[in-house]
Amino acid sequence: MAQAAHKDRTLIAAIGDEDTVTGLLLAGIGDIDSHQRPNFLVVDSKTTQATIEEEFTSFTQRKDIAIILINQHIADEMRGILDEYSAAFPTVLEIPSKDHPYDPSKDSVLKRVQLLLGD
Amino acid sequence: MSEKTSNPASIDNQLFELFDCVAEYQQLRSSSSILLRQAFFDLASAKRSAGYQWISPDLYSGRAHAIATVSIGEEHPIDMRVVRNNSRIDNGNEKGQGSDREKTDGGLKRRSRRHLSSDESEHAKLTASGDEDEEDLPGDTEKPDKKQRSVAVNDPLLWFGMLVPPTLKAAQSGFVSSLDKFVQLAQLKHRLVQQQQALQEAMAGITA
Numbered sequence: 001m002a003q004a005a006h007k008d009r010t011l012i013a014a015i016g017d018e019d020t021v022t023g024l025l026l027a028g029i030g031d032i033d034s035h036q037r038p039n040f041l042v043v044d045s046k047t048t049q050a051t052i053e054e055e056f057t058s059f060t061q062r063k064d065i066a067i068i069l070i071n072q073h074i075a076d077e078m079r080g081i082l083d084e085y086s087a088a089f090p091t092v093l094e095i096p097s098k099d100h101p102y103d104p105s106k107d108s109v110l111k112r113v114q115l116l117l118g119d
Numbered sequence: 120m121s122e123k124t125s126n127p128a129s130i131d132n133q134l135f136e137l138f139d140c141v142a143e144y145q146q147l148r149s150s151s152s153i154l155l156r157q158a159f160f161d162l163a164s165a166k167r168s169a170g171y172q173w174i175s176p177d178l179y180s181g182r183a184h185a186i187a188t189v190s191i192g193e194e195h196p197i198d199m200r201v202v203r204n205n206s207r208i209d210n211g212n213e214k215g216q217g218s219d220r221e222k223t224d225g226g227l228k229r230r231s232r233r234h235l236s237s238d239e240s241e242h243a244k245l246t247a248s249g250d251e252d253e254e255d256l257p258g259d260t261e262k263p264d265k266k267q268r269s270v271a272v273n274d275p276l277l278w279f280g281m282l283v284p285p286t287l288k289a290a291q292s293g294f295v296s297s298l299d300k301f302v303q304l305a306q307l308k309h310r311l312v313q314q315q316q317a318l319q320e321a322m323a324g325i326t327a
Contacts, residue, residue, distance in 0.1 A: 010202075012186040012298070014257045018176060023158055023294040024288075025179060026275050028187030028203065032180075039185070065198065066189040067305045088312075089191075095151075097267050098159040102152045104145070105129040111143055116315055 009066035009089055013039040014117045015052060016071040019098045024069065039065060043074055053078050065090040072107075073100040082108060129323045137314045144307050147244035158293025165287035173279060174287065180278050187295070189302060197309035199300050235312070 012029040014021050021042045025031075031039045039056045039062075041047075051075060060070050072094040075082055085092060096102040104110055166174045192198030274292055276283055 006191045007193065010190060011185055011269070012187065012189055012302075019159055022174065022176070023155075023162055024298065025278075025288060026291040027294040027298045028275060029185055029298065030179065030183035031185035032183050038183070047265055066191060067299060067302065076147060088309065091308060093301055093305050093308065095301060096155060098163070101156075102148060104148070107148075109142070109144065109311055112315060113137070113311070117320065 004109045006066070006089055008063055011039050011062075011065045012117075013068045014070070015041045015043060015056060015059075015068065016095070017097050017099075018042050018044065020069075020071055020095070023064075032077075032096060033064075037062075043071070049077055053081055056081065060085065060087065060090060062090075068092045069095050070086065071095060071097040071100065072103060073097060075108075076106060127325065128323065130318070132320060133314065133318050137311070137318060140307065140311050140314055144304065144311060147300055147307060151297055151304065154293055154297045154300060158290050158297055161286045161290035161293055165284045165290055168284045169279070169285060178278050180275070186273050186275075187298060197306055197313070198301050199306045199309075201299055205224050207294070249270070 007066075011031055012024075014024045014029060015022070017056070021040050025040065029039070033039075041052065041058070043052060056078065059065055066089060068090045070092060075092075075094045079116070082092060094107065162174070186204045188202050188204075190202045192200075192202050276287065279287065
């Protein structure tokens with residue numbers, strides 16, 4: 001039953017800066033559904049944190065999204081919400097951006113492993 | 120599962136599996152970061168050569184449909200794969216050495232078909248529009264042509280113009296490869312979470 005529900009999840013959503021989203025759209029993830037809802041959000045200096053959080057929450061509630069890719073520096077701004085999020089699907093994956101390279105010390109996956117091992 | 124994991128030896132095995140998984144995760148992270156860095160560089164070069172206003176969010180298509188999707192395996196919940204509906208993007212690098220002749224042949228074929236179809240459309244304009252015999256004639260040759268055209272229209276590269284800089288194509292190829300890595304990472308994340316949960320249960324079983 002649960003697997004059948006996962007089968008409908010085919011889209012990859014993205015929350016990121018202009019270059020990240022443009023690149024991912026070039027890779028073919030962009031989708032605008034019949035309700036005119038895009039599966040991506042371009043975050044710039046004018047985007048408020050409330051908008052990002054709202055969009056993230058709406059992505060997590062959609063039944064057609066399998067993976068949410070989010071820039072690590074944007075994820076840092078909503079760390080509380082991400083830490084609380086524990087659902088298997090959609091899977092949230094933090095990715096680096098052009099100006100903010102990947103920082104392993106902020107990686108939530110590695111943090112959990114460290115916590116488990118008591119480091 | 121709990122009986123099996125209560126054994127300290129099996130906990131050791133689980134721990135080793137977890138470490139292997141973490142090592143694989145870190146390796147994938149570094150390789151995806153390298154790919155992504157190159158893709159960002161290519162995108163920046165493309166923006167510089169095409170002009171910053173020509174590669175911007177304003178040009179995203181309002182009717183985009185995902186051509187890169189994820190398929191989640193039925194048997195194993197953490198088996199995820201990228202599925203591409205666009206053969207052009209799937210092949211990514213169109214720089215194959217042996218394909219030059221095929222490309223030129225295909226181009227000539229396309230040109231002749233286009234020429235043929237334009238002649239036919241002109242002819243159709245001149246004659247009555249209700250002629251079914253006329254429509255039946257090009258039927259077999261038109262279908263693959265239409266298919267080819269729809270595949271090309273799906274390519275997000277075309278949002279930014281018909282003649283895009285080669286660096287934008289390189290950036291697209293880089294992001295396609297990065298996307299594959301991201302899906303692998305997401306799959307690995309699932310595996311890591313499952314292994315962590317199993318290990319926590321086993322450790323709880325020992326302490327109890």
